[in-house]
Every structure is written in structure tokens, then in C-alpha cells.
Amino acid sequence: MIVNASPKRPESFHVTSGMLAFTALMFLPAVLAFAVLISAWVVSDEVYAAERAVAAGSPTEIATWKTTVVGICPIH
């Protein structure tokens, strides 16, 4: 019922809104996951230092997105 044909020709394509949506769906999860992991890596020292400062009784200002991204990341 299924046949493996092997025509040798380049695949031409036209960019449509459907194809863009499909491509985004394929790529976005990996890009988002990677962005979270890398940004958590970059800011984790700053967040941990702020947490230690709070524990020591001298609160330090830190951007909310930094604490959020470290909170989301499973290895930080």
C-alpha cells in the first residue's frame, strides 16, 4: 500500500501562512526551551546572590523576569 518512490528533483516551495504556522510550531518549542535554559544559566548567579542577600537581611533589587526564568528552569 505504501511505495518508496525516489524521484531526484529539488523541492520547490511557496511560503504560505499555513507553512509559516507549521514551521513556527515545529521550531518555537525548541527555541523557547533553549532560550529559558540559556537565560537561566546567564542570570542564575545574580538570582542566587539576591536570595542569599534576602536571607541575610539585606534585600537586593532584582528584575522579576530573572527570578521567573531561574524558577522555571529545572536544572537551576
Add this chain to the structure above:
Amino acid sequence: MLRAITARFGVALQYPEFRRLWMANASSQAASWALIVTRGWLIYRESGSSFLVGLATFAAMAPMLVVPPIIGVLADRIDRRRILLIAYTVDAAQSATLMVLALTGLLEVWMVLTLSLVNGISRATQLPTSQALAATLVPSNQLLNALSLNASTQHGSRLFGPGIVTPLLAIAGAPMAFGVSVVLYLIALRQARSLAPQPPEPSSGQSFIADFLGGLAYVYDRPVMRLMLLILVAHCGLTMAFESLLPSFAHNQLGAGDEGFGSLMMGVGSGAFVASLFVAGLQTHRGRGNALIVTGLLSGVGQVLLSLTDSLVVGIAAAAIMGGAQAAFMTIGQAVTQSIATNEFRGRVASINSFSLGGMMAMMNLFNGSIADEIGAQSLLLIYGMVFALVVAVTMIPPTGRQVYGRAAIPEAHLA
């Protein structure tokens, strides 16, 4: 008896070229898992840091999100056997480096982390390449059997690799365990060397990026392949991103702590191993379609069952059902996409599979980990399981869905 079992479940192994590739896969997968255990053990002993252990595992896994798009294009442009030879050589060399550094006492944590990344890049190269190569080494009617046997090496190696090195670590320490990985990678290299060269299809003459976009367009323009991939992405997001939920579930719902988490993961792993062997026995297009429906529904229902129990024994049984159904569904789904793909696109189809599915699992694991405390792991498992069972039921209705699930023939026009 044994001959009958082999004829039914190991039929693709009758093809010498596939048998060599399968041996190479089995050895390299076992070596990878042996390395993961050994690196973790060593780093924790040296640093006492769980974070660094996690970082080493992350370094080995993260390339799966980045490398496959590049390798997919390469695997359609150059000899896939040559790509595997390079990957296995790199892996054997980095394992040997770890062994020598550990023997001489020069090994430091940053070196292990760096070589974890090298190992991760190499592994992300091997998986889509060997999937694309396997599809060319057996007739199309044995493709599901070949991919199932490949999948069984992935699940079996999770038991086999750590099973070899764990006692060695206690008896002889890390150098001997790294040595086992070297030997396993050398076996893989030898098997891959004995494969006949696999000359690629004639080049399209397009740029690297145009070839990559051509691969995406190829998948998008084939409705059965497109729908199958979308269902697989939904499957990964809704039922396979459970690793960040199970620790909390085992602790709060089952009252079983870390041991409960480990038991659930063993249930998932053993179910996956058995199911991938079961799928290898499917011989007809209709049987494959039926199994896709049943395992798709069970993947969701198994997760619902798990979410509803507060008994560890029942939870392990549900985890085994869930793990088995997930592994079988993924294997059959990948066989559907590879059976439609023509040879000059197989590498890109396998790579789109790898990074879209891996990316969705990574993102949903992050998402689940961040909301599990508010919503509860039990509720998330229940909702996701029901939603995925619904996805399977709904996607069976349209004509393309009927083709995906083997209820109707795939038009010839979709196969070119």
C-alpha cells in the same frame, strides 16, 4: 520456537546491513547511558553538587534541540555511513580521553562538562542519521520492524548500559567504567565500518538553507506526513513531558518520595521496552493503523489512570501502560513518516522529527515544572491524558486522519 519468534519480531535483522546498523545503535546507546551514569557518579563524588550533575546531563541532551536541523541536511547530502563513522570515532575518542584523564588523576569537573557537550553533539548526530539510514537498508514493508528494533535498543540500553557500569563503579571506579564506554563505541564503529557506503541522492544544487527549507516544505506539502507529525508533537507535549511532574506526583499523591519516583520511571521504561518489541511483530498496514489508534488512546488513558490512583503498585502498572503505549505510538508514527519519505528527504524528515518532538518535550517539561505547584501534578496528568485521547479520537475523523490511522490507502500523489 525461537526461529518463529525471530521471523515475527526480528525479521529486519535478516538483512545483514540492517543487522550491522542495529548492532552499532545498540552498542552506542548502551555506551551513552553508561557515560551518563559514570559522569554523574564522578561529578557528584568530586563536587557534591546535584546542580553540576544536572548540568552535565543538560550538556549531553541540549544539542538535541540544535544539531538535528543541520545534520538532517547533511544526511541528505553526504554518505550517511560516513556521518556515523565520524560520530562514533568522536565518541570513542572522548570516552578514551575521560578514561585516561581519570586514570592519571588529571580529570576535573569542567573537562567532564565539556566532553558531555561533545558527546551530546555526537549523539544528536547519530539518532536522525541512523533513523534515515535504517529506512534505506530494509524493504518498505519491513520498515516498522526495523524502526521498532532500533527503538528497542534505545529503551533496552537504558537498562543495559547503567547495568554494566554500576557494579564496576563500586568495584573499580570511574576509569574502568569509562573504558566500558570506549569498548562499546569501538564495537559500534566496527559495525558501522562494515556497512557498505551509502552514496547520497544527486545534489539538488541548492544552498544549505534552501535545502533545509525545502525539507520543511516537503513535510508540509504531504498531508499525511504533516498530520502525523502534528499528532506526534501533541503526543510529546501532552503525554511525554511527565518527568517534571512525576517527582511531585510520587511525593504528594502516592506518598512514596524519591523511591516512588524511581519505581514509576522503571515502570515507564520497562513498558516502553516490551512495547517496542511488540510493535516489531506488526506485519500489516492495517495492523499498524489499529496499533496506532490503540496505543494513542492508551497513552492518554494510561496517564489518566496514573493520575487517579493513590497506590504505588497501581501507579507502577499505569506507568508501564503509559510508557509502553507512548513508545509504541512514537515508533509507529515515525515509521509512518519515514515510509512516506523519499530517500533524498529521509535525513531532513528524521531531523524535523527529532527537534520538533524534543523541543516540545523540553518546553512542556519546563512549563509543567513551573505550574505543577499551583495546579497540581495530578490535575495536569489527568487533563493532558484526557486531551490527548480526545486528539486521537478527533484526528481519526477527516480523510487524511483515516489515512494516517490506516483506515484508508494513502494516495500515490502524497508519496512522490
